[in-house]
Amino acid sequence: MGEAASYFVVKQKAVPEVLLKVVEAKRLLESEKVLTVQEAVDAVGISRSSFYKYKDDIFQFHDNSQGKTLTLSFQMDDEPGLLSDVLKIVAEYHANILTIHQSIPIDGVASLSLSIQVLQNTGDVSRMLEKMEGQKGVRHVKVVAKQGIG
DSSP states (O other), X not given: OOOOOOOOOOOGXXXXXXXXXXXXXXXXXXXXXXXXXXXXXXXXXXXXXXXXXXXXXXXXXXSOOTTEEEEEEEEEEOOTTHHHHHHHHHHHTTOEEEEEEEOOOBTTEEEEEEEEEOOTTOOOHHHHHHHHHHSTTEEEEEEEEEEEOO
């Protein structure tokens, strides 16, 4: 298992320009203003390799995360009770579980998609993610989507 991820909140002016351009390229793709990664990177002026290098590691943070839905993707060992342990972490941080989708494990590894709602009394989301990643048997946690609640 690799080193646990650390999360930081920094002001926009402290973020390197290439990372801001990756965020903008992702926004263009999500809004369907462009249809391909190549169009997105051309529009913002970065290389495809820069986009792919950083796309999973940077996303825009909103001061008020309350009322947001986070969709997380997991790779985890197929072990009895591991999903329950992850869900207990969500409960410990007072977030609301909206959906759970788990694949049939292949070679002892299950893929899981978990959507959670961040509430007013939800604790530090970054710490919650760190705790999930540190859970024995969890191989990978990734934020795949953030959405506002209508």
